[in-house]
Amino acid sequence: MMANGHLEDPSKASQMVENCTADIITLGKGALANHNWPVKVKNDELLAIFDQEKILRPNATIKDFELVD
Numbered sequence: 001m002m003a004n005g006h007l008e009d010p011s012k013a014s015q016m017v018e019n020c021t022a023d024i025i026t027l028g029k030g031a032l033a034n035h036n037w038p039v040k041v042k043n044d045e046l047l048a049i050f051d052q053e054k055i056l057r058p059n060a061t062i063k064d065f066e067l068v069d
Contacts, residue, residue, distance in 0.1 A: 001024075002022060002024050002025070002026060003016050003021065003022035003025045004025070004027075004028065005028075007030065008030025008031075008034075008037070008050070010047075013025045030047070033050040033051070
């Protein structure tokens with residue numbers, strides 16, 4: 001059984017697996033905010049909070065040579 005949705009909280013995710021509510025969990029926002037979520041959780045590091053404006057906002061810089069005259 002796979003569980004998904006608001007499982008970026010390690011204690012909630014762990015509890016679901018320990019209670020056999022889920023065999024595996026998937027991450028969406030938690031993984032987007034923390035590309036190394038499993039390592040951070042294992043090392044008891046602070047997890048970044050998902051910030052839609054920072055994470056999903058394109059950050060493109062147009063270089064001079066890319067401009068058409």
